[in-house]
Amino acid sequence: LIWAALPVTAMRMLKAAAAMPPEALRVAGAAAIAAGVLVVWLARG
Helix, strand or coil: CHHHHCHHHHHHHHHHHHHCCHHHHHHHHHHHHHHHHHHHHHHHC
16 A cells, blocks of 8 residues: 555655664564554453
């Protein structure tokens, strides 16, 4: 959805992610998963 709504911003985010070290990407990915689980848990709770 972000590609359709904000293609320029999405490309900037992709370039920024490509420049990040793998460890930072892993931490960011784990944090995103944890945030998603928390949102679902709160919504269902």
